[in-house]
Amino acid sequence: MKHSLSTALGAIALMVGLFPASVSAQVRIGAGIPTAPPATPVSDLNNYADPKEYEIGGLTVTGTRYLDPNSLVSLTGLKIGDKVRIPGEALGSSIRKLMESGLLDDVELFATNVTDSKIFLSFQVKDRPRLMKVNFAGVRKGEQESLKDKVKLNLGRVITPTVTKNTQLAVRKFFVDKGYLNTKVKTTVIPDSARNNATMRVTVDKGEKVKIRHIALNGRKEVEESKVRLKMKGTKEMRFGRLFTPSKFVPKKYEEDKQKLIEYYNKLGYRDAAVESDSIINNGGNTIDLVLNLNEGQRYYVRNVSFEGNYLYTADRLREVLGVNKGDIYNTEDLEKKLNGTPGQDLSSLYMDDGYLYFSATPVEKAIEGDSIDLEIRVFEGKQATINRVILNGNTKTSDHVVMRQIRTLPGQKFSKTQLIRTQRELATLGYFDPEKIGINPQPQNDGTVDIEYTVEEKPSDQIELSGGWGGFIGFVGTLGLTFNNFSARNITNMNAWRPLPAGDGQRLSIRFQANGRQFQTYSLSFVEPWLGGRKPNALSVSISSTVFRQFNQVDLFSRGTRNATAIGDYKNVAVTVGLGRQLKRPDDFFSLSHSLTYQRYDLNNIALFGNGYNNGLSNNFTFNTTLSRNSIDNPQFPRSGSSFSLSGSFTPPYSVFRPKDYKPPVEDRFKWVEYHKWMFDATWYQTVVGKLVLSARAHMGFLGRYNSRTEIGPFERFVLGGSGLAGQGVFALAQDIVGLRGYPDRQVYTADNNRIAGTGVTSQGGVVYNKFVSELRYPVSLNPSATIFVLGFLEGGNNWGSYKQFNPFDLKRSAGVGARIFMPAFGLIGIDYGWGFDPIPGVQKANTGQFHFTIGQQFR
Numbered sequence: 001m002k003h004s005l006s007t008a009l010g011a012i013a014l015m016v017g018l019f020p021a022s023v024s025a026q027v028r029i030g031a032g033i034p035t036a037p038p039a040t041p042v043s044d045l046n047n048y049a050d051p052k053e054y055e056i057g058g059l060t061v062t063g064t065r066y067l068d069p070n071s072l073v074s075l076t077g078l079k080i081g082d083k084v085r086i087p088g089e090a091l092g093s094s095i096r097k098l099m100e101s102g103l104l105d106d107v108e109l110f111a112t113n114v115t116d117s118k119i120f121l122s123f124q125v126k127d128r129p130r131l132m133k134v135n136f137a138g139v140r141k142g143e144q145e146s147l148k149d150k151v152k153l154n155l156g157r158v159i160t161p162t163v164t165k166n167t168q169l170a171v172r173k174f175f176v177d178k179g180y181l182n183t184k185v186k187t188t189v190i191p192d193s194a195r196n197n198a199t200m201r202v203t204v205d206k207g208e209k210v211k212i213r214h215i216a217l218n219g220r221k222e223v224e225e226s227k228v229r230l231k232m233k234g235t236k237e238m239r240f241g242r243l244f245t246p247s248k249f250v251p252k253k254y255e256e257d258k259q260k261l262i263e264y265y266n267k268l269g270y271r272d273a274a275v276e277s278d279s280i281i282n283n284g285g286n287t288i289d290l291v292l293n294l295n296e297g298q299r300y301y302v303r304n305v306s307f308e309g310n311y312l313y314t315a316d317r318l319r320e321v322l323g324v325n326k327g328d329i330y331n332t333e334d335l336e337k338k339l340n341g342t343p344g345q346d347l348s349s350l351y352m353d354d355g356y357l358y359f360s361a362t363p364v365e366k367a368i369e370g371d372s373i374d375l376e377i378r379v380f381e382g383k384q385a386t387i388n389r390v391i392l393n394g395n396t397k398t399s400d401h402v403v404m405r406q407i408r409t410l411p412g413q414k415f416s417k418t419q420l421i422r423t424q425r426e427l428a429t430l431g432y433f434d435p436e437k438i439g440i441n442p443q444p445q446n447d448g449t450v451d452i453e454y455t456v457e458e459k460p461s462d463q464i465e466l467s468g469g470w471g472g473f474i475g476f477v478g479t480l481g482l483t484f485n486n487f488s489a490r491n492i493t494n495m496n497a498w499r500p501l502p503a504g505d506g507q508r509l510s511i512r513f514q515a516n517g518r519q520f521q522t523y524s525l526s527f528v529e530p531w532l533g534g535r536k537p538n539a540l541s542v543s544i545s546s547t548v549f550r551q552f553n554q555v556d557l558f559s560r561g562t563r564n565a566t567a568i569g570d571y572k573n574v575a576v577t578v579g580l581g582r583q584l585k586r587p588d589d590f591f592s593l594s595h596s597l598t599y600q601r602y603d604l605n606n607i608a609l610f611g612n613g614y615n616n617g618l619s620n621n622f623t624f625n626t627t628l629s630r631n632s633i634d635n636p637q638f639p640r641s642g643s644s645f646s647l648s649g650s651f652t653p654p655y656s657v658f659r660p661k662d663y664k665p666p667v668e669d670r671f672k673w674v675e676y677h678k679w680m681f682d683a684t685w686y687q688t689v690v691g692k693l694v695l696s697a698r699a700h701m702g703f704l705g706r707y708n709s710r711t712e713i714g715p716f717e718r719f720v721l722g723g724s725g726l727a728g729q730g731v732f733a734l735a736q737d738i739v740g741l742r743g744y745p746d747r748q749v750y751t752a753d754n755n756r757i758a759g760t761g762v763t764s765q766g767g768v769v770y771n772k773f774v775s776e777l778r779y780p781v782s783l784n785p786s787a788t789i790f791v792l793g794f795l796e797g798g799n800n801w802g803s804y805k806q807f808n809p810f811d812l813k814r815s816a817g818v819g820a821r822i823f824m825p826a827f828g829l830i831g832i833d834y835g836w837g838f839d840p841i842p843g844v845q846k847a848n849t850g851q852f853h854f855t856i857g858q859q860f861r
Contacts, residue, residue, distance in 0.1 A: 179248025743815025767800025
């Protein structure tokens with residue numbers, strides 16, 4: 001007699017033991033599909049008038065292809081030597097247990113041998129088919145791939161009713177979350193009896209998306225309706241032109257929006273606000289109406305704030321830090337932030353920065369009278385905790401000492417919450433680790449100390465810049481740049497450390513070569529040691545570069561190419577810089593001060609470099625630079641908070657002070673000793689606006705001056721605006737400060753004194769003063785360290801002036817536009833922008849004209 005799952009419970013009662021006892025017997029386990037011995041269905045032994053008891057003398061499982069027979073025997077709950085009664089419950093229960101396992105499609109119980117006291121039992125089973133393939137019908141190919149990831153049907157698993165039901169639910173939920181509320185799902189199992197496999201066919205009828213026709217907010221009185229609807233970001237009414245916030249109904253988002261709505265009311269002081277009831281009204285088509293019945297309650301205010309359990313600090317001191325005063329709107333979210341929010345500013349930091357790791361503060365509403373609430377903050381101070389060990393995990397490439405020197409929580413110090421967060425920021429700004437995966441885990445010990453575990457994940461930090469081609473008559477055109485941001489100079493002689501170069505000590509080595517045939521070549525090499533001596537963050541930097549530019553007769557150049565053409569003029573530049581910087585402790589340790597000495601030699605040979613008559617001669621430029629800067633941004637790739645600013649001054653020796661007043665050098669010696677002083681100011685501020693949207697505001701200014709009225713301001717180090725800010729291969733760019741201004745052509749925002757020659761081919765000298773202001777809204781698309789991507793919209797304006805008499809900080813060339821940035825460790829920052837210039841550049845660009853800009857390896861300044 002066969003027993004399927006649907007008939008097992010009724011038939012089991014009939015399958016009870018009737019057999020005699022006796023025997024020593026053994027368990028015979030069927031493997032594969034052996035030929036069943038002559039057997040009698042146990043049900044045929046049922047005699048309700050005269051039940052008999054037997055001892056099980058043998059147990060056999062036959063018929064299974066893939067399951068372990070021994071395991072199936074154990075599932076029955078029977079074993080050799082057990083006494084069973086036929087008819088009785090034990091045998092029926094054994095069949096039920098096998099079926100409930102979900103592994104079998106059918107079970108039959110036979111008696112292969114029966115004596116007066118013993119019975120030999122054989123379970124003949126049939127395996128359920130196993131899933132070998134899943135087919136989706138009624139959905140697009142792209143949706144099929146998403147469904148496979150969502151449903152996660154593992155091939156080879158047994159197809160049970162639970163599997164098919166869960167599949168239907170998961171597929172339906174997938175489409176309901178996309179707004180298809182009326183989705184119907186049907187599953188069909190198509191068996192392959194020869195192999196005991198099966199294909200599951202999932203047929204989906206999505207129907208149409210269900211949209212929200214109207215949302216009724218009953219009970220709303222005190223808060224503006226537009227603000228209430230704005231908080232329901234994922235639940236919107238149908239409206240013409242709605243693109244970015246579609247009006248489809250998604251139950252999950254609807255529930256989230258109801259919660260956000262109440263949280264918004266709570267922030268406004270309506271602590272009793274609630275959605276008392278809501279209903280969904282089906283309009284009979286593909287639209288619904290939502291009705292929310294709100295109870296706003298009354299608005300509450302803080303009356304008194306008291307503290308209980310505080311011994312270290314007075315109540316007045318705690319109130320001062322907490323910043324909640326009598327008459328303030330009662331905002332539980334804001335209160336929690338002030339208790340345990342911003343490191344260094346919240347109440348918990350007051351204690352935790354002094355070692356009180358176990359501190360906690362619990363606000364209790366002590367009294368509520370009318371619209372006023374008395375708060376009692378119950379403080380548990382605990383004991384001070386001292387840092388015992390600092391544990392570092394995950395730095396597989398970077399040496400321990402490079403990481404440890406950035407850590408602000410050292411053994412023997414008191415525990416500090418602010419220093420924990422500061423350490424996280426310092427590790428992120430190194431650039432060697434994924435900033436999103438820096439973990440901090442304080443581990444309190446029984447002896448009053450705490451171990452702190454930092455977990456990091458290495459990411460690629462080296463960069464390569466590679467481009468090349470053949471420029472026809474020009475010859476080879478290309479750039480090769482290599483930057484090793486985590487270089488190790490001490491391991492240069494260790495051949496085992498070359499992968500491809502020794503790394504791990506946090507030094508920076510950059511090599512760059514750029515060429516445009518014989519016409520232009522430049523070579524540069526730089527090295528930075530951020531911790532000179534290894535004890536303090538004193539940074540040593542050394543750089544050297546060499547540039548050659550040759551000018552050709554254009555006819556000769558086109559006819560013979562740069563290899564054979566004869567240069568009619570050339571320009572050479574050699575530059576060497578040595579710098580030393582250190583981190584300051586006052587006003588705070590975000591400040592740093594750096595100094596550098598630079599020597600540049602300009603050699604002009606019959607070449608119109610600046611358009612001012614200076615075509616031949618040697619120029620020597622000795623410069624001392626000092627820069628005071630402060631940087632507190634939280635993430636170098638995509639900052640969300642913090643700021644940075646720098647103020648720098650560059651000074652050459654005042655040669656003219658030591659010359660006679662009537663000194664008039666020949667033309668070729670006018671700039672033999674370059675003389676100027678130059679001031680630069682740059683400031684950037686980041687602030688999260690809402691969610692992931694970040695505001696970036698920047699200001700940049702530059703001033704170039706002379707020491708006395710007897711000397712002119714030379715052509716060197718002037719400011720030239722326009723475009724992406726890339727210097728390009730124009731040789732004049734090597735002696736000028738190129739400043740980007742999107743929406744206008746590269747280096748084409750001429751000073752007022754050069755407008756008359758703009759567009760004529762005569763090169764602008766550049767300005768002696770400039771300013772620029774930028775405002776950007778940024779939104780991250782991906783924060784993956786292998787490719788950080790964000791989009792932006794910008795407004796900016798800037799200009800440069802040829803003299804201080806012309807300087808007008810409000811006379812700006814304005815622009816607006818959109819752009820995107822991709823940061824890849826191997827290539828640095830890659831950017832593309834489209835800027836719309838609102839103001840004309842005479843002879844160059846009309847007003848209201850757009851420009852595309854592309855950058856690699858740099859930020860816009």
